[in-house]
Amino acid sequence: MATLAVPESLPSVAEDCEQLKKAFEGWGTNEGLIISILAHRNAAQRKLIRQTYAETYGEDLLKALDKELSSDFERVVMLWTLDPAERDALLANEATRKLTPSNWVLVELACTRSSHELFLVRQAYHARFKRSLEEDVAYHTTGDFRKLLVPLVSSYRYEGAEVNMTLAKLEAKILRENISEKAYNHEDLIRILSTRSKAQLNATVNHYNNEFGNAFNKDLKFDPKDEFLALMRATVKCLTCPEKYFEKVLRLAINKSGTDEGALTRVVTTRAEVDMKRIKEEYYRRNSVPLDRAIAGDTSGDYEKMLLALVGHENA
Amino acid sequence: MATLAVPESLPSVAEDCEQLKKAFEGWGTNEGLIISILAHRNAAQRKLIRQTYAETYGEDLLKALDKELSSDFERVVMLWTLDPAERDALLANEATRKLTPSNWVLVELACTRSSHELFLVRQAYHARFKRSLEEDVAYHTTGDFRKLLVPLVSSYRYEGAEVNMTLAKLEAKILRENISEKAYNHEDLIRILSTRSKAQLNATVNHYNNEFGNAFNKDLKFDPKDEFLALMRATVKCLTCPEKYFEKVLRLAINKSGTDEGALTRVVTTRAEVDMKRIKEEYYRRNSVPLDRAIAGDTSGDYEKMLLALVGHENA
Known part of the structure; x- marks a missing residue:
């Protein structure tokens, strides 16, 4: 992929x-x-x-x-050349800094990597920054954001395919209750999102959809402007359908007046070796334009050439 | 040791x-x-x-x-024979079960192991129980206990000796404010205990002691019967002076009318290969009786022989 x-x-x-x-x-x-x-x-x-x-x-x-x-070309070559765990540690550290804070990047790193990959990021973080990832995340966030982000970046989820359907039904009901009461920051809701295996969580949100007639993420859109709710939706998306999450990040980065090079570079360098083929399929389905053509239309020079080489322009 | x-x-x-x-x-x-x-x-x-x-x-x-x-002898031989990470995973799992719950054992496992050892326990937990450690801990606890225990068992603390004294002073002040307001479950207090490196935390509680005239753990004794406060004190003790923590567990296990074999077996099997020499010194200093003599006085048969062999009776 x-x-x-x-x-x-x-x-x-x-x-x-x-x-x-x-x-x-x-x-x-x-x-x-x-x-x-x-x-x-x-x-x-x-x-x-x-x-x-x-x-x-x-x-x-x-x-x-x-x-x-220099500039965007330097950034893409530098990020690409780094070892994946080192690269993620660097991105995570930037995301906790005052000048470049990004809860989104933290969610993305914590939820789209495998459990072992996330552990390697935490190791690389120690080596490079002489602190722990969760320590910096906890220190630089507050309130609900901290409550969600610290367990996400500290998680080491079980990765087996086993699903406990009784538990999925029970927890779908808990999610439904929390949502009905608008208790979006409820500790059980956060517990379920931050500790269950991806397979288990998927079964839970599927059951939610079947039982309550609405997708869980739709119900989390109660107030479209609420930033915490948006981050919760990103969490669910990263955990259950990462390629759709990445498609959207790319779409927004490219459609913006003035491309968001930061997001574009991050997604291309971190996914080219993982699931970029699936992301490209998703992108084409959603935008009716191949990703490489969209990138070519929005970037230029060596930066463009590097991005196109990484997304497999030649065999597009 | x-x-x-x-x-x-x-x-x-x-x-x-x-x-x-x-x-x-x-x-x-x-x-x-x-x-x-x-x-x-x-x-x-x-x-x-x-x-x-x-x-x-x-x-x-x-x-x-x-x-x-059978019985105590079986338990000590079985725990001892297990690989350390597997043994800890088993102890942690028992501690989350309804019939044998123990927040103390969870704190002990999370705070006296090295960061890498704790990670190996989480790996072993996946392999044996098909779930994650933090998942079971979060599911089986509630309220303040969950707030403290989940980040503790999920932590991967930085282990370098570097100390940031400005930060230690700042956080000693935060701890003091939380304590003055009796906000023992304050998220900052829990953040500091659950994310800082042992070296950094040690500097913080030392500064607390110097600056405010009382040891931090003394100030956490506001209500000696409060179970959450007792668990916080155990957390600090496990992180900053584990041998004193273990001495106390052994002392209470042996002094109890009817020995607490569970605690005795756990401490002996998990520390014999790590720091039991230091714990024995601490035990003698506090009780004026050598640990092996205390164990011999309180246990019998093959169980006694196995414990004495592990605590190094011959060279006591």
Whole structure:
């Protein structure tokens, strides 16, 4: 389901490093060469390139990229080159900072990664920031947002497919009661969203839909302007149909007057190796325009080229 | 700091298994032989013995022990033989059950293990119970207890020694304000206890003590009968001076009219390989009786022999 395209016959890691070094040298940077290498290597291969580059030239590849590139193109290459867990730790840290706060990004990271991936993010967070992820999230949020976000980023959900239907029915009823009473921040509602396995939660919201005639997320739209309710809906969407969640983030990022490059770059770099094919299908279904054409119409230059390489333009 | 004594020259794993098999066979069980082997092998060695036993005799060693042994002796041998993460997962699960609930055991497991050990417990919990630890804890608790216990069992604290003194002062003040207002369940108080690193929390309570003239835990004793306050004090103790916490659990278990074998067995099996030497020092300092003598005075038979072997009676 990834869109990342790795060539069948690869140059050696040493050759990749040599080419990258060449791309940085001389008059001006060879951005095309950088894209042709990095955008076509998977996470394990990029990690090896980064290690070998540091050993060979005594400089972190990321530092070199930082010196040579700029603005949106720099950001997309930098995020892409990072190890997925390190990248997520960085995104999470930015999301807790005063200047770039984003509860949405925290929900996205906590709910669309596998349990083990989220644990690796927490490990990477320790290593890079000398604090824990939940510590920073708890410190920088308050009230209902804290109540929802801290358990989400601390979760280690069971990932088996087993579903307890009796429990699903019981908890669908609890959700219904909380919603009827407009108790959207009720501790049971948050408990169910933040601790149940994705399979179990899916069964619960399906039963809710069947039993009460309305989708759970529709009922959470009581006040469309309420930011906490919007975040709850994003939580449910990320947990039960991530490709639809990502389609919407891309749609809003592209349709905005003045593209939201932050969101576009984040989704492309974090999903290209995971489920971008499904997201592209969803995008086409919802917008009647292929994602790569929409990206091409909204971006330009090396930034555009890098994004298109990652979403698999060539085989679109 | 462990009291576990492993002989310098060990028989092979196959020999250990053969001897164990022999101990189960014939008329009556040879409990002494079982103790002489299992009580003197570390976690990695016991794991190998369990694997080899299963491969050789087609039966799980734990099943065989279950058939041959009974009551307190069975429990101590069984808990000891388990892999530490599996053992903790089992103890945590029992603590969430209706018949054997224990918020204390949950606090103990969440706060005296290292961050990585606690993560391994959560993994083992998935494997054995097909649910997540935090899911069961959240489901089986309510109110303030849930508010405290869920973040504690979900935590993955930073473990570096770095301390931010400005933050420690700020948070000591927050703790003081919460306590002055008797807001013992205040979300900031719980946030600080459940997310800060042990080093940071230690600095905070030290500053509290210096600045406000009273130990934080003393101030948490406003109502000595309040169970939630007692659990908060246990949390602080487990995080900042675990050996004192364990000394107290042992003291109460032994001094009780009718020993609390559950607590005694739990502490001995979970700490023998970790910090039982420190706990013994603490016990002697507080009770003027060596721990092994206290245990010998309060227990008997094979159960006594197994406990004494684990707390290092021979070299006491």
